[in-house]
Amino acid sequence: MSNAHILVVDDEPDIRAIMQEILEDEGYQVSVAEHAEAARQIRREKRPDVILLDIWMPDTDGISLLKEWCDNGLINDCSVIMMSGHGTVETAVEATKLGAYDFIEKPVTTSKLLITLKRALEMASLQRENQGLKKRSPIVEPLGHSEVIQQLREQVKRLTQHKMSVLINGESGSGRTLFARYIHQQSLRRDGPFVNVRVAGMSPENQVLELFGVEGSPAPARLEQANRGTLYIKDIADMDDAVQSRLLNSLESQSFTRNGGSEAIPIDVRIIAATAYPIDKAVNNGRLREDLYYYLNIIPIHIPPLRDHCEDVPELLDFYVNVFVNQENLPYRKFSVAAQNRLRNYTWPGNVRELRNLVQRLLILGNGLSIEADEVEPILNIQRNNNQRATSIYDLPLREAREQFERDYLEHQLQEVDGNVSKVANRVGLERTHLYRKLRALDIDPKQTKK
Known part of the structure; x- marks a missing residue:
């Protein structure tokens, strides 16, 4: 793996220097750390591909540091090779259980080091590839022929x-x-x-x-x-x-x-x-x-909002029926032509999210293989009422709710004093210049608020 980055963690300066020289001669990028805190910092900032980690160190030992990284999910994208001149079988087993790729004894020969490192890099590469495949969701092309x-x-x-x-x-x-x-x-x-x-x-x-x-x-x-x-x-x-x-x-x-x-x-x-x-x-x-x-x-x-491409509604309905049937094991039901036409002529204030929720509700609560227009209508009424309630200030994000309240409040105050900004500033306890800036930000024209 060309240009791979190796972190050597060892409290002995001679060992750090020798390993750095050997690995750099092989074309690797190398960082060195003399204790656990330095290793933590380099690991955060440079994200090495393999870490060569000594077990016996003065502040935090290598096993404890390995366990810390393992508990925080920080060794999934790299391989850790433990090193020790006083290792035991029990120590090697413990390190492997914690997630170490391998355990090598000091003094480390160049051939053993390079072979183990090559295999660890191959393992790290496979781990990253597998994680990428797991995280990669199937490509979903936005639907619609409009x-x-x-x-x-x-x-x-x-x-x-x-x-x-x-x-x-x-x-x-x-x-x-x-x-x-x-x-x-x-x-x-x-x-x-x-x-x-x-x-x-x-x-x-x-x-x-x-x-x-x-x-x-x-x-x-x-x-x-x-x-x-x-x-x-x-x-x-x-x-x-x-x-x-x-x-x-x-x-x-x-x-x-x-x-x-x-x-x-x-x-x-x-x-x-x-x-x-x-x-x-x-x-x-x-x-x-x-x-x-x-x-x-x-x-x-x-x-565009769904109301601007309502001809795509039938395709979206079929898609979400199949999604819920396959992913949530809901019973299959087909929208009749009359139901599809009714939904094509609906304004969809909640857009595609509202359509998705409608399909899910009808599959859960309905009976029969076909979804007719008379079954759709009550659901639309419920969603229309919900959308109207959603315009309440209590359902808005905090910033929008605050802006709406401030706009209504200041417009009311201006109306009470016939648009006089100085009087409003005194009534609400704001500096006049501050109030003018706020009125501009809220698109309030004091002249338009006069009774």
Whole structure:
């Protein structure tokens, strides 16, 4: 495995130096650590392919360090070879049970070292390949034969061969995540990870922790997890402004710094971002930073609402019937022509997600092989009522609910004083300049609120 990275962990400087010299002569990249803490740091920052780990060390012994990595799931992508000049059969067995690939005794001969290392690298490569196959979900091409969906699929296929960022806009439930996965699965990064982050409802502090991680924590940051793959950020317009700025800096430099850390960690990440919020409005009112918008919006993708391609409804109904029959063992039922026509003429405020839920409900609760229009109608009434209730402020994401409340509250206050901003500032306890900025951000014109 050319250019493989080997980490040698040993408290004896002579052994570290000799092994480094031998391995570098063989063409390997080599890092060395004299104790467990240095090994932890190098393992986090450089992700070695194989670790040569001494058992007897002064602070934390090799077995304890191996167990720590094993408990945190941190040896799945590399092989660990234990070393000791005072090893026993029991120690070797314990190390193997914990997940070590092999155990070699000191003094280590060059031939034994290189043979064991070659086999460990082959094992690490197989482990990564198997993990990739397990994680790789089957490619699901967005369904539909309508002109708008066919054009969208063609647009997606053209951009999959490029590395630039993608900004997806579309209503909730329209299939933004499906298209994001499809772009990743069709791209040159298909063998890399697809990491999904949803920031809506998170505090700014948690957004930072989620994306950038914490120095010293064994859990990798989302940016780190997505290395050589795709980071999908849902609801990008709900990200805090300061976090957006830090994210942009990381994307432009293709590196980031963990919270509490000082060293820049290189990354190779493609960003796909999505929002249900109107893009122009998000930029104008400051929800989405203009500089981040220009970085992300190289390839804009708009996912149409289902009401704009209702001719695809019958195909979607058949697809989700088969999904629930095959995956959840629900009884097969077929939509009649009359039921399909009724659903083609429905407005689908909840988009494809609402259609999926309708199919599931009808398969669970209904009887008979055929689904007729009179069975569909009561379900539509229930979903229509649910969609109307969902517009309540209590069902909105926190940021949207706060904005809606502030807008209603300030419009009421302005109406009470006939649009006088100075009086409203005194009534609500805000500085007038601050109030003017807030009114602009909320698109409130004081002149329009006069009685």
